[in-house]
Amino acid sequence: MKIALIIENSQAAKNSIVHDALTSVAEPLGHEVHHYGMYTPEDAAHLTYNMNGILSGILLNSGAADFVVTGCGTGMGSMLACNAMPGVFCGLVIDPTDAFLFAQINDGNAIAMPYAKGFGWAAELNLQDCYRKLFEGESGVGYPKERAAVMKKNRGILADMKKVTCHDMLTVLKNVDQEMLKTAISGERFAEYFYPNCQDDAIADYLRSL
Template structure:
């Protein structure tokens, strides 16, 4: 979202808790307010699953405490499905910088789910930085793409 300062919650669950530092590092220096609301290391107590982190994400978004939630789990699928059960949560599974750009450009959501174990591998921390580079490069979320589909995509987003 370009130059807009955002309040962002990072919410890691138990299987991906050890990637919390990587997510925080990838968000560092971007001028946003970061709330680290989930698990910060594996084996923590209380142990949060993606069921818990999806609910916490929805609560923070619906209470207006944050503008964006960055969550995920091992594959990103469990957290995605959990978060999407709640009203006013528009979550996308983001695995690549192109996913991030398309999600922001077309879907204009307020929640992203990262796969923090499956396919994370070598240079996974660098991929996270690239993901956030593309996500935050957009002047506004939900504009639509390609240009001739902007109006249709904006209408679809409002319908959802």
Template sequence: MSALLLHLRAVDFVVGGCGTGIGYLNSVMQYPGVFCGHLLTPLDAFLFARINAGNCVSLALNQGYGWAGDVNLRLIFDALFTPETGTGYPPHRAEPQRQGRELLAQISRAAHRSMAEILLALPAEVTRTALNYPAFRPVLQSAVATAPNPDPTLTSVIEHLLESAPA
């Protein structure tokens, strides 16, 4: 779901997570064009935003969200959503870090199938469940209808999967 919305450019960034954050991270990183960080602290968020400048983060939701958890989350988001995204840290490492991000994007494109191929290869029960999740289906339909530079193959696959699944 996260990767599909990122791919369709329906969202610029996804915040997800699970108990340890590792399960969500492993899951979402299976898809092309997803660059996810695992954040435990505000320092992780600070460095991820500046160095990795990814489009997704995974939070360990069973750690650090008890007493003053709201403060921890606010500090993480303040450090993560900064105008300094991608500027590098320390500043003199900005150019090699930018080159590294570009190389990872090239590797992702080379190492993954297209999103349409992935959707067609997944078991029907997976796509049916995900695409028809009540809060997701209307977002997906809107994303397909308004996607900038839509991939006609992907659009066709999504429309077919939505039509073939019970609403």
């Protein structure tokens, strides 16, 4: 699985803590981690949580990533921005129980985490435990198991509902604020990770045109 990490501007100073926690768990499980920034608070590509939402939509809808890990001070802004995008199902994950239940019940493709609120002593251990609950086993199995069929049905209903309420991603890209979009894809390693992994030529062509 290709996991995309996106760090929001206000929490860019914690980049190494988050990145190290994620790679220490995900890579031994056979997953790839593609870090789309921010890398330092001084990065030229200054990503807000709204840009994180757009970037998540681009990566997931194009097939360049299978899962997105992002966040902000509380995680809520990034979660809302991600869920505004077509095909993105983002949960707010604060602790390992959240991570386990989100993976088993909701089987989403993105999480937003708080990297300021409650981010204290041994925060990296909480991050690692959350990532293990997300990535070490099969998602969508259901919890409790006897409700798995009902949960799967409800996930399908939500996916169908989102198709009705959201435009396709290419339409979103053409109509969203273009300067914000340009900044969202201006990270120093965006082209390196995105274009070789993108599976949607129309999205790739439009982004190149910018």
